[in-house]
Amino acid sequence: MRSPATDGTVSVQLARFVVDALRRSGVEPGRVARLPDLGPEVLGNDLARVSTASALAVWEQLTLAGPGTAIGALITDEAPIGTFGLWDYLITTGPSLRETLRQAVEYNAVIGDAAQEKLLVEEDGRTFNIRHATGSWGPDVVEAIDFFVLGLFLTRSRAATGRPLVPLRVSVTHGASGRHRQLTEFFGTTRIDFGAPYNSITFHDNDVRAPLPRAQPGLDRLLVRHAELTLAAARPALLxxxxxxxxxxxxxxxxxxxxxxxxxxxxxxxxxxxxxxxxxxxxxxxxxxxxxxxxxxxxxxxxxxxxxxxxxxxxxxxxxxxxxxxxxxxxxxxxxxxxxxxxxxxxxxxxxAGEPPATSWGTGPSPRACRP
Incomplete structure (x- = not known):
């Protein structure tokens, strides 16, 4: 579900988490600390929406702390249920993981920028697959975010089922990471396909159809209604x-x-x-x-x-x-x-003159080709 008012923004809960992750990494925040919608008055407002551009600026700095950008997946272990507010409970409360995962995908705007983050559920009776794609940003940032999203679905699925769920397969469009061993330990499987056509995490159908241990009848419907009201009330922090x-x-x-x-x-x-x-x-x-x-x-x-x-x-x-x-x-x-x-x-x-190390502006294609 998308709300035009939230396009181009992410939830303040997500922004808070990546800002905190940056602080924990020890990387100097630099210009990130000066961004107008990352101040304490915005980050303290649970209904605020932070611009995607600001969130990306934090991700850019965060990737400096994690060579290979596997950090995107690894930091999800530092986020207990409730870190991402309502979205966490959408994915952990319901009759079965199959239903709650579908719910979380449908209401991905509650946590992220639904105009940029594309999620798709695929089922064939034997497997349950979630595919993900994000915007055309810097390659390190895209890789980190792709791993982050797959890591979120895994950690939330484990929390919902109350057991160390292991995916059948994880696929990413990126090349093999220098932190392959850490990713294998995190996902619990050696079946991580690099250079795949798309990003995805695949579960066995039996795992997603089993009843969730803490399911409460009707609570999932109340949370969906709350999600709709939250999206309707959310407003970007910036004009x-x-x-x-x-x-x-x-x-x-x-x-x-x-x-x-x-x-x-x-x-x-x-x-x-x-x-x-x-x-x-x-x-x-x-x-x-x-x-x-x-x-x-x-x-x-x-x-x-x-x-x-x-x-x-x-x-x-x-x-x-x-x-x-x-x-x-x-x-x-x-x-x-x-x-x-x-x-x-x-x-x-x-x-x-010799070239000094690149600054944070990057050295990509010249912007002189911009058109009026």
């Missing part, structure tokens, strides 16, 4: 234009700036996105230029990247285009901005 800016910012950091990509992040069509921007007195081209300016100036002030690298990262064809833009924005050349910021002499040496 639409703020969510758009965060989605565009994320696209810049991934090197994937295009009208179509950002529209997909916001669960609207490109034409609808252009219309909404017009209603707010701006255009796609103006917004891209504004964020490009913000990113370029931040890179100049806070890194010693060569000018050619700064130009490429923010979508300019060459250093000359960057210099012209900086003069237009600031009325002075890039070297003066670096000098004022206290950057080392020669930081913008240009073509001959």
């Amino acid at each position: 639409w234009q703020d969510r758009f800016r965060m989605a565009l910012d994320s696209a810049f950091r991934e090197g994937a700036v295009s009208l179509e990509h950002v529209a997909q992040r916001l669960a609207v069509s490109p034409r609808t996105l252009q219309r909404r921007l017009g209603e707010h007195g701006t255009t796609w081209r103006e917004e891209v230029e504004s964020v490009r300016q913000e990113h370029a100036l931040e890179l100049l002030r806070t890194t010693d990247l060569p000018l050619r690298s700064v130009a490429a990262r923010v979508g300019f064809s060459d250093v000359r285009a960057l210099r012209r833009a900086v003069r237009r924005w600031e009325g002075r050349p890039p070297r003066d901005i670096r000098s004022t910021a206290g950057a080392g002499a020669g930081a913008g040496a240009g073509a001959g």
Whole structure:
């Protein structure tokens, strides 16, 4: 079940968990701590919805703590039932695991962004299979989220049945992880198929049809009704234009700036996105230029990247285009901005300078191909 009001957002319970997981990992939160919908007033409101862009920013940092991104599955062991609020009880309360898993899939918007997270149940009389796919984000983030979702269904199924349920098979579209042994221990099986056509977790039909030990007649129907009311009452913590800016910012950091990509992040069509921007007195081209300016100036002030690298990262064809833009924005050349910021002499040496380690903006395809 989807609610248009929750598209482009995730539950505050999910956001709280990944923020806490980041803190436990010891990774410096950096800009994540400054995101407007991850402050204590939002994370403390159980009806709030956090923008998917903010949640992805946390996932990006979290993957730094877990090489191979198996961390997505492993952290679900740190989430007891109740961590994800109502969704946890949808999946653990009912006559059988078959019914509660179907219920949890149908109401996945209670926990995640139903516009981006696709779930499908398949049955053939012998097996019960849940397939999952997520948005077209950075590969490490996608891998971590895919493992996280499969891990959630496993840990919640074990809690519902009260026994160490073992799946028949786990399939992922990603390559073999360097933490294969940990994944084998976590899922309880060596049947983990890497490089598969889709992500899935498969249970034996007998396991999902057995009565749940703590089932209470009628409680599952009450929880479904509560889920519908919760989705109807939920509201994004950020205004639409703020969510758009965060989605565009994320696209810049991934090197994937295009009208179509950002529209997909916001669960609207490109034409609808252009219309909404017009209603707010701006255009796609103006917004891209504004964020490009913000990113370029931040890179100049806070890194010693060569000018050619700064130009490429923010979508300019060459250093000359960057210099012209900086003069237009600031009325002075890039070297003066670096000098004022206290950057080392020669930081913008240009073509001959060596490349420092990549920053969090990423080095993906140039965003200069964005279309108005």
